[in-house]
Amino acid sequence: MLKKKTIKEGSFTPKDTLVIIGNGFDIWQGLRTGYNEFQKYYLLHRDEIMKRLRIKKKVFQDESGQKIAISDVELIYGDPFKPGQLDDGFWSTFEASLDKLNSERLNLFFGKDRKDLREMSKSIRDVDRILRETFCDWIGEITIDNKDAGYRFGDNCLFINYNYTNTLLKRFKIKEENEYHIHGEAVDKSSIIYGHSTHPQLPESALYQFGGRFRGLYFVEEILYRTDKHVQDNIQGLCMFLAMHGVMPEEIKNVYVLGHSMGMPDIEYFSFLADATRVHNSGEPNDKKDNEGSCPIDELHNRLQYAINYGGYQLDYENLDPKQIEAVERRYFQEQDARNQEFQKMFMKLFGKAKDKTSDKTAKKSVTRIDDATWHISCHSDRDKQWAKTLFKELGCKKVRLYPTIDECLIPFKIS
Numbered sequence: 001m002l003k004k005k006t007i008k009e010g011s012f013t014p015k016d017t018l019v020i021i022g023n024g025f026d027i028w029q030g031l032r033t034g035y036n037e038f039q040k041y042y043l044l045h046r047d048e049i050m051k052r053l054r055i056k057k058k059v060f061q062d063e064s065g066q067k068i069a070i071s072d073v074e075l076i077y078g079d080p081f082k083p084g085q086l087d088d089g090f091w092s093t094f095e096a097s098l099d100k101l102n103s104e105r106l107n108l109f110f111g112k113d114r115k116d117l118r119e120m121s122k123s124i125r126d127v128d129r130i131l132r133e134t135f136c137d138w139i140g141e142i143t144i145d146n147k148d149a150g151y152r153f154g155d156n157c158l159f160i161n162y163n164y165t166n167t168l169l170k171r172f173k174i175k176e177e178n179e180y181h182i183h184g185e186a187v188d189k190s191s192i193i194y195g196h197s198t199h200p201q202l203p204e205s206a207l208y209q210f211g212g213r214f215r216g217l218y219f220v221e222e223i224l225y226r227t228d229k230h231v232q233d234n235i236q237g238l239c240m241f242l243a244m245h246g247v248m249p250e251e252i253k254n255v256y257v258l259g260h261s262m263g264m265p266d267i268e269y270f271s272f273l274a275d276a277t278r279v280h281n282s283g284e285p286n287d288k289k290d291n292e293g294s295c296p297i298d299e300l301h302n303r304l305q306y307a308i309n310y311g312g313y314q315l316d317y318e319n320l321d322p323k324q325i326e327a328v329e330r331r332y333f334q335e336q337d338a339r340n341q342e343f344q345k346m347f348m349k350l351f352g353k354a355k356d357k358t359s360d361k362t363a364k365k366s367v368t369r370i371d372d373a374t375w376h377i378s379c380h381s382d383r384d385k386q387w388a389k390t391l392f393k394e395l396g397c398k399k400v401r402l403y404p405t406i407d408e409c410l411i412p413f414k415i416s
Helices: 023-028 035-053 072-077 088-092 103-110 114-140 167-171 205-210 212-226 231-244 264-276 296-312 322-350 382-394
Strands: 017-021 058-061 067-070 157-161 179-181 254-258 374-378 400-403
Touching: 023 254, 035 088, 035 114, 067 072, 072 114, 103 114, 103 212, 103 296, 114 212, 157 231, 179 231, 205 212, 205 296, 212 296, 231 264, 231 322, 264 382, 296 322, 374 382, 382 400
Parallel strands: 017 157, 017 254, 157 179, 254 374, 374 400
Antiparallel strands: 058 067
């Protein structure tokens, strides 16, 4: 999260190194932060958390007549026609699993009458409440001692921490103002962000107005929106953090990735950082979609068809009509541009600067990058190594060094 942290006068050191911290970093430090641990915590504390939230369990009978009591989480993310506990696969890829909703099956289960739809809406809202409360409680109970890790980072380093813990402060003695918790911190429940990154666009209000099964689809779209990380918003916060330290992307020489799987929910972050830390060829295409000249009715029609085909009928993304995809992207870019402007206003207000003025103290000369930054990536397995090679080749990064362990990746920072 973006916080106004004091940077001491006279202690400024130019920042030329980014250190990206993933969940594997905390696991390397002996913390029990894997999703398998969250699964155990959920199963152990689910009943007390639901009682605290005043949410009742759903009771069903199986074919033998035995009663089965489950939460809305199992109901919505499992098979409501065959209720039971979610399998290990759901929990092992927890964040990515949050967009695996079968809206057609949910619509058939709940029905299309108003009473049925109200029940569906409540169950979907309660899923979000249960998971968020449980996740935040679990994160809040992870404790870290002050054991020295045996590494020291220089003041030229800035840290992008995807974890919620204060491991870097306690065990690596970094300066608090040099760390950015991009998904929030355990000490502040309201700051915590988790989820997938496949549905950042707002649900179509027309689906709600149509009623019936269309309204059911709207409720599914709604929870997909709420459980999206909204990566572009978080990138805005990251840019503000870098600006606070006077960092220009062209000045970054090294990027260290420690214990981060670079999974699908976080791909956009790495795409942004890779783009910011490499030399660009002239004439590279701009992927931003322009909706100038498009018909509003056609745009709405294509967006609704996208929601029905992708969310309702579960068509594979590559099988969708390109016009539908482009219409959704255009609307999303409009929404994101509006949010970006609000971020800029907040930034200017937070640091007491006029929108159209730049102080002489913070003004910097334009810098042209003449060489790519070097990426140093720890890989937990051969599969991770192959994924990193494939990903960074796709992102256009040529200077990539892979290490089999975090320890080997951090040799330059080892205390001798």
